[in-house]
Each structure stands twice: as structure tokens, then as C-alpha cells.
Amino acid sequence: MDLRQLKYFVAVARERNFTRAAEQLHMAQPPLGRQIQxxxxxxxxxxxxxxxxxxxxTEAGRFLFEQAVQVLNRIDQMAAETRRLGLNQQGTLSIGFVPSTLYGGVPILLRKLRQQHPKLDIRLVELSSIQQVEALRTGRIDLGFGRIGANDSAVARxxxxxxxxVLAMPATTPCxxxxxxxxxxxxxxxxKLIVYPKNPRPSFADQILALIEGCGVRPAEIIEVNELQTALGLxxxxxxxxxxxxxxxxxxDLRYRPIADLQATSPIIMCHRLNDDGWYIASVKKLVDELYRSAPTALGMGFPQFPGAAG
Structure with a gap:
């Protein structure tokens, strides 16, 4: 098995047609078929x-396709990074994120990362937590910040x-x-409880629904929307x-009340490819530790003890 054969197989698997795959690869169909054989x-x-x-x-074909896409993407990235280093250009780090992480400590973390590595090209990609897993597997991103922990043997969390x-309420709510x-x-x-995002699932919405169900709470109505901004507008x-x-x-223009139940939390999760020894993982972990110790309140990382929370 060589990389050329993997490239041919991926083209056929994507097109599901030898003729179209051969056209895409700029080669005749018979030699393509022979290579797959x-x-x-x-x-x-x-x-x-x-x-x-x-x-x-086939089932074996689906497995090989998934692995081959990941291998070829990583090789493309390796070649690009090698060229950049050879030309004394900056490296690239692709980071996936869910929008709500941008309201907490993640932007501060990224600013610190840019300060420490000014030549690093940090590219941000908005993806749901579940989409980040697939993006890591295929090499589209190197790190991800989300809120949902997906069980995937190829990804570390x-x-x-x-x-x-906290609970967001209309400004007209008596307080x-x-x-x-x-x-x-x-x-x-x-x-009436508004949850987000409606798609893709599972998502933060499922975290909230599981939380209230676990407490035996039944809202009068559950309204599902796609974005945080839409939810707060409603x-x-x-x-x-x-x-x-x-x-x-x-x-x-809203009122907010902290929720006292101890289980009323949502994790911020960093994920990366399992066994990835890239320098950026250790660097980000070190920055997180430093930010925790230096400015937990500024990062929104404080864990306030609400009156009666232990009751």
C-alpha cells in the first residue's frame, strides 16, 4: 500500500464512480481500476x-476511507508546515470553538498564545463540539474548545x-x-424554557434538558432555537x-440569577488528537494553568459559593 493508492481510493470513495474519479485525478479509468484492485x-x-x-x-472500505482521509490530510499539513519552516514562514494552528466559549477565558488564552508565539498563524473555526471531533480526526483542526464530551477513541479530552x-430572564421580571x-x-x-442550539445534537441544549430532568423539573414549554443570541433575544x-x-x-436588557444547585455547571473542554505530541498542546496547558493562578475572576473561572448552595 502506498500513498498514491490511498489517494486513488479516496477519490473513488468520494465520487462513488470510477469515471468521475479518473477525471478528477487526470488519468484514464482502466489504470485507476487496476490500482484499486x-x-x-x-x-x-x-x-x-x-x-x-x-x-x-464495504465495511472495510468505509474504515479505510476514514483512516486514509486523516492520513492524507496530515501529510498535506506536514508538507505545508515543512515548506513554511524552510522558507522561514510562520506556522499554522487551527482551533475549533463553540461560540459560548468566546465569552469566557478562551479569548484571553488565545491572546496569550499569540503573544508568546507572534509568528504563529492561529486560525479559528466555528464548530459544534461534535463537529470538532470529526475535524480533529481528519486533520482540519489541531485543537478544539467545546462543552460536550464525545466518546471517541481517537480524541483526548x-x-x-x-x-x-445562570438563568436569563426578561428585564421586566420583578427583582x-x-x-x-x-x-x-x-x-x-x-x-417556558428556551434551549439552544437546536442542531446539531447532542449539544448544550441536551445538557440543560438532562439537568432539569434530573431534578424532576417539568417546564410548561420547551422552545428550541439554533443560537445563543436568538435565545437571549426571545x-x-x-x-x-x-x-x-x-x-x-x-x-x-436582561436580568440574571445564579443557579444554586451544585450540579448546575457546564464544562469547558479542550480536545486534541490522541497521542498528538505537538508543542502547542503543552503550551496551551501551561497557559491555562498560569491563567487559573493569576486571574481566575477575570477569566470567569471563579466558583462562587452561593448562599444555601450546600443545602
């Missing part, structure tokens, strides 16, 4: 079901912190205590209330 003979298993239109992958949750007093999840019974219009991370309390 040689690959199957070397592995001792069929990779394609040729009697179907379009072509279908590090919980950077557990962020407290005499200053600062607002913590509340219990049980107080959400019979209220709260402002008095369509319901919404549970959000404490770092996302940026709208001045």
Missing part, C-alpha cells in the same frame, strides 16, 4: 461493491473548568434583591427564560 489484493478484502450504482463501500450556570439572589432549578417548574421579548453559562451574561 491491487490495493484490495494486498489487503485481502474487497473495498467496493461494484455491482451497485453508485458504487458502495481535558476539562479546563466547570462554569456556573428586589441586589445583587439577585441565587435560585433553585425547581423554581423553573411551569415556566428572553428579552418575554417569550421565556433561558439557562446560560455565567460568562454569557453580556446583554444589559
Amino acid at each position: 491491487l490495493l484490495e489484493e494486498e489487503l485481502g478484502v474487497p473495498l467496493l461493491l461494484r455491482n451497485s450504482r453508485p458504487l458502495r463501500l 481535558i476539562v479546563l473548568r466547570e462554569e456556573r450556570l 428586589t434583591a441586589k445583587p439577585p439572589q441565587p435560585m433553585w432549578l425547581a423554581e423553573l417548574a411551569d415556566q 428572553v428579552a421579548s418575554e417569550a421565556g427564560v433561558c439557562i446560560i453559562p455565567a460568562s454569557a451574561t453580556f446583554r444589559a
Whole structure:
């Protein structure tokens, strides 16, 4: 098996058609078919079901396709990075993120990373937590920051912190205590609850729904929307209330109450490819540790002890 055969196989697997794959590769169809046949003979298993239109992958073919895409992407990245280093150009670090992490300590972390590595080209890619796993596997990103822990044998997860949750309410909600007093999840019974994102799932919405279900709370209605901004806009219009991370309390036209239940937290999770020994992983871990020790409050990393929270 060589890289050329893997490249040919990936083209056929993507196009599900030898003719289109051959055109894409700028080669004749017979030699392409022969290379795929040689690959199957070397592995001792069929990779394609040729009697179907379009072509279908066997289970072995699907596995090889997934692994081959990852290998080829990593080789492309390796070649590009080697050229950059040879030309004394800056390296590239691709980082996936879910939008809510940008309200907490992640932007500070990225600023520090840029300060320490001014020649590093940091590219940010907005992806859901689940999408980050696939992007890591294929080499599209090098690191990911999300809130959902996906069980994947190829991806390592590090919980950077557990962020407290708060309830966002319309500004017209009566509130005499200053600062607002913590509340219990049980107080959400019979209220209209807005959750996000609606897709893709599982998501932060599922975290919230599991949290309130675990407390035996039944809202009067559950409204699902796609984005945090949409959810908070609906709260402002008095369509319901919404549970959000404490770092996302940026709208001045809403009221916020911290949630006292100890389990009312949402993790900030950094993920990377398993066994990846890239320098950036150790560098980011060191920065996180330094930021925890130097400015936990500024990072929104404080863990306030709410009155009665232990009750």
C-alpha cells in the first residue's frame, strides 16, 4: 500500500464512480481500476461493491476511507508546515470553538498564545463540539474548545473548568434583591424554557434538558432555537427564560440569577488528537494553568459559593 493508492481510493470513495474519479485525478479509468484492485489484493478484502450504482463501500472500505482521509490530510499539513519552516514562514494552528466559549477565558488564552508565539498563524473555526471531533480526526483542526464530551477513541479530552450556570430572564421580571439572589432549578417548574442550539445534537441544549430532568423539573414549554443570541433575544421579548453559562451574561436588557444547585455547571473542554505530541498542546496547558493562578475572576473561572448552595 502506498500513498498514491490511498489517494486513488479516496477519490473513488468520494465520487462513488470510477469515471468521475479518473477525471478528477487526470488519468484514464482502466489504470485507476487496476490500482484499486491491487490495493484490495494486498489487503485481502474487497473495498467496493461494484455491482451497485453508485458504487458502495464495504465495511472495510468505509474504515479505510476514514483512516486514509486523516492520513492524507496530515501529510498535506506536514508538507505545508515543512515548506513554511524552510522558507522561514510562520506556522499554522487551527482551533475549533463553540461560540459560548468566546465569552469566557478562551479569548484571553488565545491572546496569550499569540503573544508568546507572534509568528504563529492561529486560525479559528466555528464548530459544534461534535463537529470538532470529526475535524480533529481528519486533520482540519489541531485543537478544539467545546462543552460536550464525545466518546471517541481517537480524541483526548481535558476539562479546563466547570462554569456556573445562570438563568436569563426578561428585564421586566420583578427583582428586589441586589445583587439577585441565587435560585433553585425547581423554581423553573411551569415556566417556558428556551434551549439552544437546536442542531446539531447532542449539544448544550441536551445538557440543560438532562439537568432539569434530573431534578424532576417539568417546564410548561420547551422552545428550541439554533443560537445563543436568538435565545437571549426571545428572553428579552418575554417569550421565556433561558439557562446560560455565567460568562454569557453580556446583554444589559436582561436580568440574571445564579443557579444554586451544585450540579448546575457546564464544562469547558479542550480536545486534541490522541497521542498528538505537538508543542502547542503543552503550551496551551501551561497557559491555562498560569491563567487559573493569576486571574481566575477575570477569566470567569471563579466558583462562587452561593448562599444555601450546600443545602
